[in-house]
Structure formats: C-alpha cells, structure tokens
Amino acid sequence: MSASTIRAPQIITEAVAADMANPLFEDAQYRILIVRLSPFRDVESSYTHLVLFDETRRALPKAYIDFAFMPNLPHRKALSMENRPWFFGRASNRNAIEFNMLLISCAFSLELLNIPWLLTQSGIPFSRQERLKKEEQPFLFLGGSSAVCSGSLVKIGDNKVIDSIVDAMFFGEGEGRISEIVRIAAEDSKTGLSKPSIIAHIASEVEGFWPCDSSFVCTRALFAQRPAVLTSPIMLNSENADSIKLAITAGCIGHCTFCLEGWDRRPFIEKPVEDLSKSAIMLKRASGASDVELFSYNFNMHKHIIQLIQIFGRYFMHVSMMSQRLDILSKKPEILIAELAAGKRSFTLGIEGISERIRNYYQKGISEKQIWTSIAKILENRAREIKLFFIISGFENGSDLEEFEHFCDRLAHHKIETHSVTRIIVSAGYLVRLPFTPLQFAPLQGDRALMESIASALCNSCKQANLEFRLASSFEDYWMDQLLSLGGTIANDWLQTCPENGFIYDLHVSTRASKSLCAYFEKQSCFSQLLQEKPHTYRPNFYFIESDRHWEMLAALYDQSLDYLNYRNHRNLYTEKQADSSISLEAKKTIEIIEAQQEAKAHFPSILVKISESDALAFSTPAYERTWLLRTLSTLVPNSERGLFYCNLQLPNYGWGSAIPISPTSMVCKSRVGLSGLKYFAIYGPDKTNMKKVMNLAAMALKNARGVGSILNSDSYSGSTAFLEDIEVIQELPKAEVCRLSFCIPANKSRLINEALEEWLYESNLHFTLKKDGTSIIYHTSSVYNTNRALRYIKYKTISTNLCLSLCIGKKANLSLLADILYKKCAIEKTIFRIDGWDLNAIDLDDLGPV
Ligand code: SF4
Structure with a gap:
C-alpha cells in the first residue's frame, strides 16, 4: 500500500472485495477494468459501473473485475508525487495496462478530456492500430450515455476512420450486450485469435458494437426487457451506500428538441408493477439498503406511480423520486398528494424555456397554466424546497426576459400571499446543441457576452423577487462541451494533447483549456460550417446507428421549432383538457396506505x-x-x-x-x-x-x-x-468509561514502536510508567493520573510474526493521532483497532492475562 492511498476514499474494502469474488490477479483467466472518468464522489450515485460489474461478473465468474475512478485532486497530487498513474484498479492496485480489457463509461463529453490521461500514464498508445498489433495491450471499449457525443476519440482522413483513441464503441443499452462482448473476447483470447479478429467477431454478434473502423456499421442496441432492473448490485463502500436505485421506466415520452436522453433512449416504456414488486424485495434482500430511488427520467410518467410508491414503501424506509414532468403533476393531483404522503419535500421541475416562445422552441410541451398549477400546489403544501430548471439558448429577447421577470414577480407574490416557507432555487444552464437531437441543426452560440448577459438578466430578475439563482455551468464548460459534442472528430488532435498541456476535467475545465480548444477550432476550415445552421442533409459522427427516416424526422422537428421561435406557427402545443381535480377511490385508498406506512x-x-x-x-x-x-x-x-x-x-x-x-x-x-x-x-x-x-x-x-x-x-x-x-x-447499552482495544502490526515494522507509543503518550499529555512483565511490555498511566480520560494502559508482546497490542482507553483518547504516529514511525499505513469490550472501570493491571 502506498502513501497516496490515504488520500482516497477506500471504495473497495476487504468486505467489498469479498463480494466482488475475484480470483488472485495472477490466476485470473481474464482481467477487466471498469473505468469511470470522474471522481467517485461525482459518480457514486450513478449505477452504470454497477451494471457493468454485474454484466461482466455473470458472463465471466472467474475473471478479475476491478474499478478505476478518476482520483480527486489531493489523491492525484499524491499519486503524481509517487510517479503513479491516476487510473488504477482500486481492488488490485494494478496499472490499467495489466488488464485484458478496459470498459470505459463516458457520461458526458467533458469527461473525454481524461481519457488521454488514462492512456498516457498507463503506457497505452493512443493509436488503435498500434494497440491492435500488440497482444499485451488491453482492449479499450467505450460506452455510456455520451457515447454518441464521443466523436473526438476518432481520427478521420479522406472521409474514413484512420485511427482511434479507443478500439470500439458501444451505442445504446448495454444490458445483455456487455456480457456477450466480454464473453466473446475472453473465449476468443484463449484460442489465440488476433485482436482485430476478436473485435470483428464481437461486431458480427453484438448489436450496438462498433469497432471504430469505417468498414463497420451498427445500430443502436435496445435491451429486450427494458428497463433493465439491477436487483443485486455490488455494494461499494460509499457514504451513500444505504440509498439504492431501481429503474421503473426507460426513455421518455417528452422528446424535447434539446434532450439527448429522450432521443437516445427511446421509445418510452414502463416496467409492469408486478415485475417491480418482485424486484423491490430482491433489491432489499441483496443490498440491505434502507432508501430506494424510483429511477426514471420523469418518475411520474409511470402510469402506476402511486401504487409503486406504496409497494416500495412496504420494504424500504424511504422511497425517493427525483425529476418529474410538470404537466403530469398538474393533471393528476393525486400524484403530488402521494409524494407528500411518502415524505417528499424537495421538488425538481424542468421548465427549460424562460418564456412560452422559448419553451415552444424546445417543444417542451408544458403550458404556463400547468406551470402555475404545479408550483402553486407545491408551495401551498409547504414543501421544503423547489428547484426550477431553465436553459439559456441565446435566442432570448427583451420580451422573453420580461416574461421571465413577471414569472419571478408572480412567484414572489404567491410565496408571500400563501405564507409559504418553501425555498425556491432557480437554476439556469446554457443550451448545448447536441447531436442526435433536432437542435443539432441549429447554429451554435459562442457569443460569451450575449450568453452571460442573458444569465445576468435572469439573475437580476430572481434577485428582485428574492429568489435564489444559480448558474449551472460556466461559459467555458458550456462552450467546450458544445465544441466537443458536435465538433466530434475535428477535435481529435486537440484531445490527444490534453496530458501534455495539463488539461483535465474535474467538475469543470480550466479557462486555459477552453481558450486552447477555441483557438484550435478557429484554425479548422470547417469551423464556420459548424457554427452555422446546418442543412437537412447534415449528419453527426456515428449517424449510421439511426435510419434515414429518423434523420428526416429530426430535421422536420427542427423546422417546426424554428417556426415556433419565429412566431411563424402559433399552434398551441398543448391539448389542454380541463384538469380533472377529482381523485379516484382507488388512488385515495393507496394514498391512505402510504400515509399509514409513513406514520408507522x-x-x-x-x-x-x-x-x-x-x-x-x-x-x-x-x-x-x-x-x-x-x-x-x-x-x-x-x-x-x-x-x-x-x-x-x-x-x-x-x-x-x-x-x-x-x-x-x-x-x-x-x-x-x-x-x-x-x-x-x-x-x-x-x-x-x-x-x-x-x-x-x-x-x-x-x-x-x-x-x-x-x-x-x-x-x-x-x-x-x-x-x-x-x-x-x-436490553440496554452498557454505561462504559473505558474501552478495551487490540491491534497487531507486523513484527518487522515494530522497531520504533516504543518511540511511537511514547510520542502518542507525550502528545496526549499522559505520564506513564513502563514495566516488563514476562514477555510483555506495559505502559501504565499511574494511579495518580487515573483520573485521566484518555488512556489507562498499553500492553504489548510479540506473538509469532506480529506485535500484538492491547489498549484500555477513555473517552478523551485520540486514536487518529496514534494511527498517524504509527504511520510516521512504523510505516503502518492504516491501523485496525479491534474493540474487545466496554467496561465501567479499567481492569486492574494485575488481572491482565497475556495480551
Ligand atoms: S427534457 Fe425531460 S421531458 Fe424532455 S425529453 Fe428529456 S427527459 Fe423527457
């Protein structure tokens, strides 16, 4: 174990490792490293890496499967000081190059900056061609929700792929497919098949798998029993381990023109209640979690959401739900009542457009009336907080800003009139025109002054109305995301220079990195075309995963959005039926059960x-x-x-x-x-x-x-x-004034143990006597000082190859200090103190047996 490990959260403890059930690294038939490109802190609530583990473990029970995460800043510094790569197996402590396959999950384009770091620090060449010639190099496969925005990994020449930073990409839903990929790769590797042949074999069998080679095409994969539910996830040692997710729907019925998720995970489907009911108890049994999140892009799209809240409430202490559609909330009053009954106090609503015109441009499909109905109900029910999300497109004009200002004023007045205690947070982000959405055809908006002036106007409107305002991302992050996502392959050369220039992504990107990418793009002949509105014939990288008909539909939707933006079409987007405020008897009964569950x-x-x-x-x-x-x-x-x-x-x-x-x-x-x-x-x-x-x-x-x-x-x-x-x-907790602890350190590290213990005693302001009793050494804080509440005694002796110590501590003991001193003096990275007992008084030393 190295000094740098202390800088990182210990994600894989011995207990977690036992559940991972890996063989010895050297004995493993195949070795797979699951790579997340952001620090664990930012991805621990995502379950992509858990799905990858589940898939690979089922397919290859005897493989060594490990996780790598981008280290946090202090950990990166410590690793760099030791000349160690940032990405390494958290269970095996092995370098990425020692694995047979890297499964890289990319959640959004900015994470792509970290891939060259992974390669260069691990001694893995950037060139796919070079890697495929070398059997000892691992396969690099990339997937995840941002795979379609990862064109910058691929190098194009003469309209053909000439090289790639990864060996293959996966588009679509990985469940069921990942297991096939790893199974074929592991089996083919045993037969001695060449790496290009293995990749070709996988491509021939697995839908959604594209070998970064122009001679291949593939289609977007969909899991047959979607949404896939993960009922026995590997439990990692995280701060939020007792909160777990279960997917209740896949896709979204919204199809907003900016939203990649809605288009990439179409069509919408919900899991039947009976299936979810069975999954709930399986998940509880396998995880031990107390809280469950009903995961969905919009949880209230599930037709039986109220029933689900009640079913999951039977097994879990808390049932949580994140984002929901505002229109559904306003149309079905029973949903809000059920959410409140289940203890939900924080509400997240995507309004997106700051005015009706901009909402129409986004084809968000919610009316002003629906917005007000939902917000008013939430405020009246004294929710703890409500977060309202908006997107700045750059098209907002004076009347749009005025509409937003009125909205804020009205919100503030309503809050005062209803004596609402709800905290209102308004959050705005800049619109990234993403490929595979209708807005991919739109001109890009790189005018920083314009975008920031709109953000500032929104901020002022909020301030005047006493509402909290947050800008979700900086202009640098937005613009870099935009250029990488839609610029795709154009950015390949620049991406490769990230390590040498020190450009990384960790929550945000640096101004220097953003400036460098802008300067790079400005030099490209195709940059002006990228900035402009694109013709209907425009296709982004990896267009082959969708049909021509699909592209035509996206173009038609874009035209429609333009009409809304330019008031050429005033058609009301909403078929607003009079909202039915009555609640069915069945819903009422279910809500009563939820209330009873919460009360209990x-x-x-x-x-x-x-x-x-x-x-x-x-x-x-x-x-x-x-x-x-x-x-x-x-x-x-x-x-x-x-x-x-x-x-x-x-x-x-x-x-x-x-x-x-x-x-x-x-x-x-x-x-x-x-x-x-x-x-x-x-x-x-x-x-x-x-x-x-x-x-x-x-x-x-x-x-x-x-x-x-x-x-x-x-x-x-x-x-x-x-x-x-x-x-x-x-029956009751003991009343304890002392705690008996023991710990062992390897005898070969115990040379300076006396010095270490005496430093701790000195630092703790404790006077002691030292005595030898047979083969044991005893430090005793003498009876005169027995009033001390830190330590009564330490006793140690060597047993076999270990030095075993017993301590009797009081409430003022500082174990962290002792562990730090043991690290400093004896190079003990971490110390495990085993609690042997709690007592009212310290046992008389004479009664102490051998340690
Ligand atoms: S923004 Fe929300 S409602 Fe619209 S398509 Fe995306 S997930 Fe669906």
Whole structure:
C-alpha cells in the first residue's frame, strides 16, 4: 500500500472485495477494468459501473473485475508525487495496462478530456492500430450515455476512420450486450485469435458494437426487457451506500428538441408493477439498503406511480423520486398528494424555456397554466424546497426576459400571499446543441457576452423577487462541451494533447483549456460550417446507428421549432383538457396506505443488538456498515428483510464520539483508523418481537455455521455476509468509561514502536510508567493520573510474526493521532483497532492475562 492511498476514499474494502469474488490477479483467466472518468464522489450515485460489474461478473465468474475512478485532486497530487498513474484498479492496485480489457463509461463529453490521461500514464498508445498489433495491450471499449457525443476519440482522413483513441464503441443499452462482448473476447483470447479478429467477431454478434473502423456499421442496441432492473448490485463502500436505485421506466415520452436522453433512449416504456414488486424485495434482500430511488427520467410518467410508491414503501424506509414532468403533476393531483404522503419535500421541475416562445422552441410541451398549477400546489403544501430548471439558448429577447421577470414577480407574490416557507432555487444552464437531437441543426452560440448577459438578466430578475439563482455551468464548460459534442472528430488532435498541456476535467475545465480548444477550432476550415445552421442533409459522427427516416424526422422537428421561435406557427402545443381535480377511490385508498406506512415508520420500535464483526468491516462507511448488517441478517434468516428497515451504530453512552469516530463527518479524519470487533446497533422495524426472533435465529445460524456442514461454506452465505461473527439481543447499552482495544502490526515494522507509543503518550499529555512483565511490555498511566480520560494502559508482546497490542482507553483518547504516529514511525499505513469490550472501570493491571 502506498502513501497516496490515504488520500482516497477506500471504495473497495476487504468486505467489498469479498463480494466482488475475484480470483488472485495472477490466476485470473481474464482481467477487466471498469473505468469511470470522474471522481467517485461525482459518480457514486450513478449505477452504470454497477451494471457493468454485474454484466461482466455473470458472463465471466472467474475473471478479475476491478474499478478505476478518476482520483480527486489531493489523491492525484499524491499519486503524481509517487510517479503513479491516476487510473488504477482500486481492488488490485494494478496499472490499467495489466488488464485484458478496459470498459470505459463516458457520461458526458467533458469527461473525454481524461481519457488521454488514462492512456498516457498507463503506457497505452493512443493509436488503435498500434494497440491492435500488440497482444499485451488491453482492449479499450467505450460506452455510456455520451457515447454518441464521443466523436473526438476518432481520427478521420479522406472521409474514413484512420485511427482511434479507443478500439470500439458501444451505442445504446448495454444490458445483455456487455456480457456477450466480454464473453466473446475472453473465449476468443484463449484460442489465440488476433485482436482485430476478436473485435470483428464481437461486431458480427453484438448489436450496438462498433469497432471504430469505417468498414463497420451498427445500430443502436435496445435491451429486450427494458428497463433493465439491477436487483443485486455490488455494494461499494460509499457514504451513500444505504440509498439504492431501481429503474421503473426507460426513455421518455417528452422528446424535447434539446434532450439527448429522450432521443437516445427511446421509445418510452414502463416496467409492469408486478415485475417491480418482485424486484423491490430482491433489491432489499441483496443490498440491505434502507432508501430506494424510483429511477426514471420523469418518475411520474409511470402510469402506476402511486401504487409503486406504496409497494416500495412496504420494504424500504424511504422511497425517493427525483425529476418529474410538470404537466403530469398538474393533471393528476393525486400524484403530488402521494409524494407528500411518502415524505417528499424537495421538488425538481424542468421548465427549460424562460418564456412560452422559448419553451415552444424546445417543444417542451408544458403550458404556463400547468406551470402555475404545479408550483402553486407545491408551495401551498409547504414543501421544503423547489428547484426550477431553465436553459439559456441565446435566442432570448427583451420580451422573453420580461416574461421571465413577471414569472419571478408572480412567484414572489404567491410565496408571500400563501405564507409559504418553501425555498425556491432557480437554476439556469446554457443550451448545448447536441447531436442526435433536432437542435443539432441549429447554429451554435459562442457569443460569451450575449450568453452571460442573458444569465445576468435572469439573475437580476430572481434577485428582485428574492429568489435564489444559480448558474449551472460556466461559459467555458458550456462552450467546450458544445465544441466537443458536435465538433466530434475535428477535435481529435486537440484531445490527444490534453496530458501534455495539463488539461483535465474535474467538475469543470480550466479557462486555459477552453481558450486552447477555441483557438484550435478557429484554425479548422470547417469551423464556420459548424457554427452555422446546418442543412437537412447534415449528419453527426456515428449517424449510421439511426435510419434515414429518423434523420428526416429530426430535421422536420427542427423546422417546426424554428417556426415556433419565429412566431411563424402559433399552434398551441398543448391539448389542454380541463384538469380533472377529482381523485379516484382507488388512488385515495393507496394514498391512505402510504400515509399509514409513513406514520408507522415514524414510530417504528427498535431493539438493541451487540455484534462482533471481523476486521474486514473496519474501514466501512457508516452507510455501508448499516447495509452490510441488514443484508447479512437477510442471508442468515431468509425473509427477515421484510421486517427490518433500518439500523444505526450506537456507542455505549455519551462522550465517546471523538475517541471512537463513527459519524460520517468524523470518518474523514479517521482515514487511518479502522474499527472492528464488538459494536452495538439499534435496529428498527414494525414488530419488536419479530425482530428479536430474527436476531435469535441469526445467532443460532451463526452457531450452526461453526458446526459440521457449515453454512459459512455454502454459496448462499459467502462474501461480506460471512464477516458477522456473533449477534445478541441486549436490553440496554452498557454505561462504559473505558474501552478495551487490540491491534497487531507486523513484527518487522515494530522497531520504533516504543518511540511511537511514547510520542502518542507525550502528545496526549499522559505520564506513564513502563514495566516488563514476562514477555510483555506495559505502559501504565499511574494511579495518580487515573483520573485521566484518555488512556489507562498499553500492553504489548510479540506473538509469532506480529506485535500484538492491547489498549484500555477513555473517552478523551485520540486514536487518529496514534494511527498517524504509527504511520510516521512504523510505516503502518492504516491501523485496525479491534474493540474487545466496554467496561465501567479499567481492569486492574494485575488481572491482565497475556495480551
Ligand atoms: S427534457 Fe425531460 S421531458 Fe424532455 S425529453 Fe428529456 S427527459 Fe423527457
């Protein structure tokens, strides 16, 4: 382990690694690295990498599958100091070049800047031709929601692909296809087939797979049972591990002219309620999560959304939902009531156009009346916050801005009149004309002064109305995104220079990078064409994945948008039926059940358990540890997930928070400190008696596990769930003034252990006596100082190849400091303190047995 690892969140702990079920790296038949191009912090709520893991693991049970993420800034600095590449396997600590295949997920165009870094630092050539000649070079396959905007990875000459930064791309929905890709590649590699032949073989079998070669074409892949639901995701050690997503729909009925998602994931389809109901319990059992997000571009598009809220509410503590269509919200009053009943207090609404004219240009399909009906209802129901999203196209004129100003004023007045406490956040971003949408034909808007003046006018309108305003992205980010997305292959040469120029993407791009790309584009002869409105015959990179008819339809829609923009067509876009304010009896009943569920959850009884957990859990985030315990109980006692909703780590009594850091904020400063052993949890569920029964059954199952025919050896009880050592229901938390801990360090690192311990004692302002007792060394803070609340004693001795230490600490102990000193003096990167017990008083030293 290197010094740089401390700078990074430990995404893959020993417990996570157990669930990943990798063989030894050297023994693996095939090695796959799943690469995310942004820091984990930014992608942890996305589940693309989890889908990739699930697909590859199912296809290749004996492969070594690992994750690489763009490191955060402190981690990048530390890695660079050590001359190590930024992208490496977080489980294996291996360089990307040591894998057979890299599956790169690209979520948006700006992430493309980081791909050349991945290659150059890993010793992987930029040239596909060069890579394909070398068997030892990994395959580089790229997919993700932004694959169609990744033309800059490909180099064109004489209207043909002459080279590429990746070996192949995947367009469309990867579920079912990724497993085929990796299976064919792994099997063909065994037969000694050449790399170009393997790629050609995959292309011949897998829809959506394009080998970055003009002699191939492909079509956009759609998963047969869409939307794909991931019911047993690998659980990574994240701060938000207890919140999980499940897709309820695919695509969108909206087809707004700017929205790539709507066009790329068409057609819209919803998962039947019965399927989702089965998936809900499977997901709860496999994940142990307490919260579920019903994932959809617009969750209220699912016809049975209210029923789904109620079904998922049966199993999960919280059911959350993000974006929803405003028109549906205004037409179906029962949806808002159900959302509020389920505890939703924050609302996100995309209005997009600042005026009716601009909304028509976007073909957003919502009317002013619908906007007001929805917002008014949310404000009246005292939601915590409402976020309104707008997009600045550059076409906004004086009357559009005036309309927006009136909108803000009206909003402010309504807020005052209704005494609403709702926080209103207005967010605006610049319109990127994306390929594969009708607005790909539109002229680009690179006039910074114009765009910023519109943003500033919106900001002023908000300020005057006392509304919060946020600009979602800087002009640099917007313009670079625009040039890369639509400029595509033109940007290939520039993209390759990113590492040498120090251009990266981490939340935003630098002004220097943006200026450099602009200067580069200005030198290209085709730049003026790119800036202008495009003819109907215009096709972006990778146009072959769609049919001619589709392109014609996009062009026709663009023309229609222009008509709306230029008032050539005043046709009302909305067939506004009188909204039916009545709520069906069935919906009312469902809402009553949701309300009853929430009421019950607010008063769930809890029981206390004492558990013993293995060192594999030591560096878990609180959220991960909670999910681990609940899914372990589900494994030990089948069906128990129905009665266990939430759990929470507890400390014996007040005052232990700084000595035993367990809260998410203290996790940051305990990065060298791991805690395992004896812990207490409060577990919440509807029925106390049932929960106690589950715990007793779990304890029995664990006991049996140690007998003959151990379940620990069975398939169903493996991975991280095998790390629960013991569980017992207790009546109350102990009152503890001291905590007994133990930890071991390799004997060969213990040369300066006395110096380290004495520095810690000195820094902690503790006086001590040192004594030798047989083979043990004991530091004792003498009785005169026994009033100290930091440490009573440390005792250690060498056992086999380890130096084993016992500590008896008080509430003022600083374990983080001890871990830091052990790192400094003894090169112990991280220390696992195992909690052996909690007591009211320290045991008399004379009673101490051998350590
Ligand atoms: S912007 Fe929203 S409503 Fe419009 S197509 Fe995209 S996802 Fe659908």
